[in-house]
Amino acid sequence: MTTILRFPLVAATLLVGACVGVLLGVGQVPAAQSTATIYALAVAAYRAVSMLRDLFRGRWGIDLLAVMAIVSTLLVGEYIASLIIVLMLTGGDALEEFAHGRATRELKALLERAPRTAHRETPGKPVEEVPVGMVRSGDTLLVKPSEIIPVDGRLLSAAGAFDESSLTGESLPVEHVRGDTLLSGSVNGEEVIRLVASNTAADSQYSRIVALVQEAAASRAPTVRLADRYAVPFTVFAILLAGIAWFISHDPERFAQVLVVATPCPLLIAAPVAFLAGTSRAAHSGIIVKNAGTLEQLARVRTAVFDKTGTLTQGRPTLQDIYVSPAASGISAAGLIQLAASAEQSSSHVLASSVVDAARSRGLSLLPVSSANEHATQGVTAVCGNRTVVVGKASFVGPATSGFKRADLASGQLAIYVGVDGAFAGTLIMSDPLRKNAVATLEQLRRLGVQETMLLTGDTPSTAEHIAEEAGITRVLADCLPADKVAAVAGLNKRLVMMVGDGVNDAPVLAAADVGIAMGAKGATAASESADVVIMLDDLSKVAAAVDIGRHTIHIARTSIWTGILLSVGLMAMAAFGFVPAVAGALLQELVDLATILNALRALGQGRQSSSRHTERDTVSVGPERSLPPASLHGPKTKP
Known part of the structure; x- marks a missing residue:
């Protein structure tokens, strides 16, 4: 019937x-x-x-x-x-x-699995079941075994295992510990867990996926x-x-x-x-293709352009060395990190979070910030306690401080400069290694018909060339501002051009490229909105997978x-x-x-050269990006 x-x-x-x-x-x-x-x-x-x-x-x-x-x-x-x-x-x-x-x-499965209710804990009251639309940032939620995480949040329980296959395509359970970010749409394991909501349902990851899929x-x-x-x-x-x-x-x-x-x-x-089948296959792999026409453009890509930080590199630079200026009286190495991290806590840039992590790993408490101002791609100025701190590129910190000195950097290193109360205080030397699967991804793209590769970055030529050589990229353009990236992509002759990036400063060039791909696992919303393709997990190999599917x-x-x-x-x-x-x-x-x-x-089904076997198991969180430091072979890199 x-x-x-x-x-x-x-x-x-x-x-x-x-x-x-x-x-x-x-x-x-x-x-x-x-x-x-x-x-x-x-x-x-x-x-x-x-x-x-x-x-x-x-x-x-x-x-x-x-x-x-x-x-x-x-x-x-x-x-x-x-x-x-x-x-x-x-x-x-x-x-x-x-x-x-x-x-x-697969697309319908996303809609059918959309969370509809949540168990909210309120002090002095029993746990109540509420519509997911009523959950607000800061609410404490309880998630029972096999239930869907209703909104993005931070894990309060000691640990938990989660099925994130509907978001990433990864069939194996993913383990998280207290403080880790949980994404809406993932499925809780066998234990009851508690989390604190960081977004409303409308702003959570799963809703973003559903909206993009409906558009596609x-x-x-x-x-x-x-x-x-x-x-x-x-x-x-x-x-x-x-x-x-x-x-x-x-x-x-x-x-x-x-x-x-x-x-x-x-x-x-x-x-x-x-x-529709291709769009569905991509969604199942954690790749959201916003427009069906993009699949045809992906099939015709001849030039692949990459941003560096958080795209080709892991996007979580680690502190390698500290230089304290002799002119910085009364400031120790620990004090320099504390002041820099206190200023950077006002920034969402990936380098800022790395500096904050370095301070916290050393048990340093952050100072209160009374005012802060972030200068796009340059750095941050903040009043921490009773001191004015400037953190960022050499071109940003140098003119604002006396006694400035560039760092002498090795290949692959970057410098974050710090000024305190108008005087140069020192430099934090950091390194951001290449992703483990970057080389394999570039090789796979060449097998799929990509004839030319290019690296566009705000970092120094020495660091950019070092990363490009490691990855096997043929052309490099360093010290780029967002407008420079747009002009560089527009000037490329081998069309179509695919641009891959993840940060706020990548949004213009992602929109300008024939095909823009945003690494959107933890990236900037502006980048994801400007791109034609959004990769919902932190896996560079999905770029090659997207081209293969197209x-x-x-x-x-x-x-x-x-x-x-x-x-x-x-x-x-x-x-x-x-x-x-x-x-x-x-x-x-x-x-x-x-x-x-x-x-x-x-x-x-799978293409003949599917890149799905090139996966990066050890994923990292990627935050919004400000270009990395410029420097030359004879001087330090500065912070974008």
Whole structure:
């Protein structure tokens, strides 16, 4: 009964077909023909109205051929063939819905799993179950075994294991300890845990994923529109061939026989199904493709451009050495770190969090900040206790302090300069190592057709060249401001250009590139909103996986389109010579439709060079990025 309600036209066509069969069985040929004719004409009229609506919307489909095939077969007395054509059309709609459901299964699973309630703890009151929309930042929540984490938060319990497969595609449970960030949409393990909410449901990770997925599912790709345009020459060709066959044979049945096999539903069904399948496969892998057209652009990428900090590198620099200026009277190494960390606690930049971590790991308490001002890509000025502290690049701290001295850095190191009360106080020497899977990711991109790679960074030439050499990147542009990155990408000749970044200062260049990919696991919202693709976990190999999915999807989409066209043209040629009777042609065309749609669903599978095996198990948290320090071979790097 459910199937009948979902596909009423298919059920009606089968019922009419059964009635016609019974009437023919009892010798009521005129009644059978009349029944089939009336029903087929009714369906033809319905499709004609649909065709006219599409024409007014600027889309030319294959409904004209379908309507002409139904009418022509009825005129020559092939009413059985007309019923089969009707079944093909209505069955094609059912197949499309099935294929759409199969392709979007992962996308629907996201929506169905969206958290709806939360268990909130309030002092002096029993735990209450509230709608997830009522949860506010700072609320303490209790999550029972196998329940979904309702909002982003920080773990209060000692430890816990969580299934994050719906967010990252990683099937193995992930262990977290007290203080770790938990993302909404992950599933709690076997123990009750407590967490403090850090976001509302609307601002949490899972809601972001759902919103991006809905945007992707609603989009139409350029190749889908290209498939629509194929319908115009195909329709003209089919009508001309049918007319020529009729003219030469003087048999009107030839006209009907050609049109019967000239209704390739896959022309308009297979490509959208392939793109939905590709989008679904990407979402399951933790890659959100915002627009189906981006899949085609990913397949055509020839140049890959990378930001450095938090993209190619781990994004969590560690403190290696401390230099205290002799002019900084009364300031020790511990005091220098304490002052720098106190100022940096007002910044969300990844280097700032690294300085704060270095202070806390040494048991240093942070001083209260009465005022703070962050200068984009340069550094921070803050009043900590009763002292004015300046932290950042050499170009930022140098002019603001007396006695400034650049650090002498080795390759791969970066310098964060500190000034206190107008005097240069010292330098923190840090290092941000290359990601473990960066080299493998670059190699995989080359196998996938990327011909040129480039590194754009605000860091110094020496550090940039060191990282580029380690990663195997061919071109480097250092000391970049956001505007410099946009200009550099615009000037590249080998198109299309893919830009990969994660920070606030990457947002302009991500929007300017042909394809912008944001490492959005813990990255800046501005970067994620500007990008075409958002990688929801901290794994650089997913960049290559996204390109692989795009190439695989576009290959399947085009193969499906041309398979449908070529098979139909072959059948039309045979029908023009009288080798395919109308009834047989209708049945053969149904098989063509089924074959091409099933082929389109192959986009759900793995590409031949899937990069999914290149994973980075040891993920790190990535924060918003301010460009890394510039320095030269003869001087220290400064902090972006």
